[in-house]
Amino acid sequence: MRKNFSVLSLGLAVIFAVNTPGYAQKKTTVVKKTTTAVAKKVDGDLIPNDPNVKIGKLSNGLTYYIKKNTEPKKRAELYLATRIGSLMEDDNQQGLAHFTEHMAFNGTKDFPKNEMINYLQKAGIRFGADLNAYTSFDHTVYQLPIPTDSSALFKNGFKILANWAGKIIMEGVEIDKERGVIVEEDRERGKNAQDRMSKQLLPLLLKGSRYADRLPIGKIDILNTFTHDKIRNFYKDWYRPNLQAVIAVGDFDVNEVEQLIKANFSGLTNPANPRPRPSYDLPDNKAPLVKIITDPEQQYNVAQIMYKQRGNTTKTAADYKKSIMYNMINSMLGARMQEIMQKENAPFLQGQSGYGAYQGGLVPNINAFQSAAVSKTGATLEKAFTAVLAENERMNKYGFMQSELDVAKKNIAAGNDVRLKEKDKIQSATLVKRYLNNFLTGSIIPSTEVSYELTKKALADISLDQVNALAKTLITKENQIIIVQAPEKEKANLPTEAQLLAALKNAGNNITAYVDNTVDKPLLDKKPVAGKVVAEKKFDKIGVTELTLSNGIKVLLKPTDFKNDQIVFTSFSKGGTSLATDANFKSAEMVSLIPQSGVGAFNPTQLNKLMAGKTGTGGSYVSDLYQGYGGSSTPKDLETAFQMVYTYATNPRKDVELFNKSISDYKVSLENKNSNPESVFSDTVQAVLSSYHKRAMPTTLADLDKISLDEAYNFYKDRFADNSEQTFVIVGNFNIESIKPLLETYIASLPALNKKQNFVDNGINSPKGKVSKTVYKGLEDKAEVQLYIHGDYNYDAQTNIQLNALKAALENKILERLREKESGVYSPRVGLSVAKYPTAHYYFTISFSCATANVEKLIAAALDEVDQIKNNGATVDDISKFKSEEQRQVELSLRDNSFWLNYLTNRLKYGDDLDQILDIKQRLNSVTVETSKATAKKYLNEDNYIRLVLMPQK
Structure with missing residues (x-):
């Protein structure tokens, strides 16, 4: 039942982007003028964009990227990208960029209310898993994976993007209903130690910048009280074609897609007097910035240091070569840290260092060399921090060894070869994100062949001296930030600010060069005696x-x-x-x-x-x-x-x-x-x-x-x-x-004794009857609810398809009731797990987080939906959605190696017919309103019901 025990994931838990469904804009006008923009080589150095990507711009300023790609077949990825995020909000609009994203799914001109979601679900597109959106500081992105084998559906995909871009209705009643959902999103993602510490860290990490005052989730008091005109004005001001891009990658005709983009987006217009889109920076700091934070619910003692640096978007072959050298440095330094962590007397539980985007790309063109150390106690944190700093200084003073560089080069070359061989098998979802980054940041989008040659040339050119010279630039005297996060009980034992600065100053004392402990022998001394x-x-x-x-x-x-x-x-x-x-x-x-x-x-x-x-x-x-x-x-x-x-x-x-x-x-x-x-x-x-x-x-x-x-x-x-x-x-x-x-x-040479083996049923079973347990732990107004309805059953493919259909229908009903009607949760989840061994058993789970005051009301609402589906069965619409979604997923799965690996393994484990997958359509067709009702009555029986709730401590 468990046990993976990596101690923790290092890093600061600050939510800089908010994922959800929702957002839109208003109309704008355009005329038609298209261009194909392909970057030209300048002095043989500027890296060209992939010529197979059609990049154009309408006369209203809307940019588009179109690329034919057949993986997966009969599918396309459609994105609407906007260079608008929370940084563009006025003081009384904080949180409304993200709120606008939500509203895109609550009614547009051509898809009132929730018609858009219903339409797409009936076509097999899953809400959340496929259809989704997210908002960050400076951009909002909508994503729509869509089949291309239905001409009407595919064409409507562009109509949907255009509705997001300029036709969101923003009905007052829908705005007010969505307030609670977003408040619950904030509760679900936050209200914990990481959230509390992040709020203390942001003024330091983003000191002197607008970013510190514009978290995408916004301010709860504004979200609860803003007048409708505030969000409508935000939409009117900022959702405009000259800040937007349509990205289409998939199995389609490029010229047809270009005409669809022109037809759907050329009618959008920009405001007569558009507000200028500002850009914001993060100021430098001469002296080190230091912050020590404790929290009663923090589990680990962590010390971090960041050396901020100005960065540039990769444009040239020289930039590309430099980015590869950074990757090499990260790889070699990471290997050294891992080697230390394997020693029994290691000075830190975990240590890591690396160069990359500052706080995950928080501020454009700000990078950082970042290091972190985790210690057993607050008293040993200074030693752990010093040890990580010493590894940085060892790199800075002595550099890396040729043997280390050779390892890094071999690994990069191997990956480069694989990418070239897979050039015609790249997933559309991968490509669409490259073009998204090009629109948002100006990053290059070279062809696979160009990337391969650039990498190959860089690997041949890069010398140890070049890598070591670049490594020396990572540790800077300015733009240093030091952070400590620790449990409240460790407060008295933590290093002081003075001690942290002293560790930074003295970390390089008495260090010696790295010694490579490579074992020079083959994995196998000799080949085994072959079988047959x-x-x-x-x-x-x-x-x-x-x-x-x-x-x-x-x-x-x-x-x-x-x-x-x-x-x-x-x-x-x-x-x-x-x-x-x-x-x-x-x-x-x-x-x-x-x-x-x-x-x-x-x-x-x-x-x-x-x-x-x-x-x-x-x-x-x-x-x-x-x-x-x-x-x-x-x-x-x-x-x-x-x-x-x-x-x-x-x-x-x-x-x-x-x-x-x-x-x-x-x-x-x-x-x-x-x-x-x-x-x-x-x-x-x-x-x-x-x-x-x-x-x-x-x-x-x-x-x-x-x-x-x-x-x-x-x-x-x-x-x-x-x-x-x-x-x-x-x-x-x-x-x-x-x-x-x-x-x-x-x-065939693996040892064999030809014994008959089996597993043992040790009697680990869930309790029968009704069980209720409430745990009181935590400081915030946040509750977690998990409800289980379970039982023994006969495991077979026909029963499982009926259970899956029931799960999908119940999931729709729980989402509609708890989120849309009650506005009491953000992302309620309905799960189904089935197992054949050691005894065949099923679990239906309903889980959500909410305000403590709403626990009983929302549990009652969830169980009411269970009763309704037992009494009435699933609706015709819910069954139609399930069948479409399952069929679409099967189509994708049948061309996926991992699917077949898991499918065949499970059929063999359970003694099933290996051809079972070929009958999936017949099993899907067997699902009806009546079978769902019968299945619900039999398997949603609350005789075996477990209610588990986490509440804040009294």
């Missing part, structure tokens, strides 16, 4: 071949052309940690630390260096019911991936130092865990759902003291001593005859 393919079976309907190997292993092969340079694989056999005894279960749960420690003679750092430039990777896993292998590769490096599988099976690494470090780090994460309300609530959910079974309870500090490396290692070896019942699934661009010799060498 002894049987072959075809599943022609789905293009799958099954091989049986001489050691008993079965391999299912599905060659595809979905990617030119990708192969993915996984395997499984029964057992997992379910076979551990109660006495050694906690050690067995930590079995993941064995493969995480490297393999054979190589620790993780050494293994990464050995694999430099290789695209093949393989590994092992042990879950609760299964153990097996997995990996991915390009065709040329598949042997490497299989070699890694063989090595993880036959030569696992027992590393005392790494194991002790991992356990020590885990203890730190548990020591402060209970200060975080969501962690406490999550532990409660885990305990309740497992009926407090001892094998499913959250790990405690006492548990960690019982964990034995020897027990974990021996359990790992036992699980992989017999591979005779492993089943491999391999999907991707390979030839069956060509792959057989590799399978015989590395998979």
Whole structure:
């Protein structure tokens, strides 16, 4: 049930962009004049835009980008981008850029009320998952993935974009209904330690700039009280074609799309006296800025330093080469930090340094070299901070080694080769974001071929001296910002401002040059004794071949052309940690630390260096019911991936130092865990759902003291001593005859004892009957609600499709009721999980966050919707939406390697018919209003009902 314990994600949790659905503009007029803008080379240095992208501009100033792309087939990505965000708001409009985005989904001229969403859902486009939008400081973006195999639907996609661009109605009643939704969005995303600390940090991070006063979410008092004219004026002033772009990428005719853009957008006009669009900057600071913040719910002691720098948009080959050198520096410095973190006496729990956009691209053309350190206690934070600074100074003083640069170059070159080979398989969603960045920031959009040649040339030209010279520019004497975030209880132990500045000044004392600990030997000393393919079976309907190997292993092969340079694989056999005894279960749960420690003679750092430039990777896993292998590769490096599988099976690494470090780090994460309300609530959910079974309870500090490396290692070896019942699934661009010799060498040679194995049902089941539990933890007016309706059932494809249809219908009803009607939540979620083993069981979940005063009202409303769907079934519209969405998703999935990998694996695990996917249309057609009603009555029975609520402490 769990255990991934990276200590934390470093970084400041400041919400700079707000995702939601909603936004629009007013009309504008245009005449038609189109241009195809392609950047020209200047002195052979300016990087040209991809000539296959049609870039034009209407006479009203609206820009457009059009690119034909056939991945995925019969699909297109349509974006409307506006260079307008919260920075353009007047003082009494704070939050209305984001509010406008919401209103785009609440009624336009051609799509009143919620007709737009209904229309698109019936066409198979999912609200939120597909149809969406977001608002940032200086831009707002609407995204509409749409099928192209329906001419009417595709044409209406541009009509929808034009409605967002200039035809939002802004009805007063809809504005007032949306206020509560946005207030709840602020509550859901914030009202926690990160939010409170961020509000203290913003005046420092954005000191002297307009950014500090214009968070996209706005001010709650303004959101609750602004008069309707304020948002209408914002829309009228700023939503205009000379600040907008239409981006269309997909499987269509470029000339037709250009005419659709002209037809839909040429009628939009700019205001007679347009307000100038201002741009804002972030001022420099001569002296270091320092801020120390504590909070009762903060879990870790974190110190950060930022060196702000002016940046430029990449335009030339020289800029491009410089960006690659920055990537190399980040990679090499990151590898050094990882190496330190693997040591038992490491001075920090986590440390990282890197150069990039300041605070994730918060302010255009402001970059920063940023470093962070996490310590066990406040008293050790100064030491941890100093250690990270020392690594920066080691880089600054001694530079990197040629061996490190060689590793970085090999990895970049390997990625460059893959991108070139996949040039005709790039997803439209990837391309549309490149063109979006070009419109918003002026970033280059070279063709794949040009990028490949630029990278190849840069790698040949870049020298160690050049990289080390650039590294020396990262640590600056000005524009320094130091931040400490820590638990309230550590306040008295934290370093002072003077101590932090002294650490910054003295970090380079007594440092020596880095020593490379590369192990110079191959992964395998010699190839294993090969086995044989002894049987072959075809599943022609789905293009799958099954091989049986001489050691008993079965391999299912599905060659595809979905990617030119990708192969993915996984395997499984029964057992997992379910076979551990109660006495050694906690050690067995930590079995993941064995493969995480490297393999054979190589620790993780050494293994990464050995694999430099290789695209093949393989590994092992042990879950609760299964153990097996997995990996991915390009065709040329598949042997490497299989070699890694063989090595993880036959030569696992027992590393005392790494194991002790991992356990020590885990203890730190548990020591402060209970200060975080969501962690406490999550532990409660885990305990309740497992009926407090001892094998499913959250790990405690006492548990960690019982964990034995020897027990974990021996359990790992036992699980992989017999591979005779492993089943491999391999999907991707390979030839069956060509792959057989590799399978015989590395998979047919895996050790096999030919024993019959199974997993054990240890009785970890959810409680029967009605259960209610409320956790009181937290400082803010914020509640979390999770409702479960569950039970045992017969697992089969027909039942599951009916359950999925019911889930989709209930999700629509909960969204309409709790968000649209009650205005009490932002993003309510309805989930369905089903499992066949160890016992077949289903869970329906309804979850949301809300104000504490609304908990009972909203739970009652949610359960009322459950009752209504039990009494009446789903509506015809809801069933139509479900069928369309499912069919569209299946169409996409059938050309995806990962889908087939998971599909085949699950069918094999559950003993299902492998051809099951071919009958999906018939199963979809079997869903009706009556079947949904019958399914709801049977499976939404509240006899087994769990209510879990997190409330602020009393």
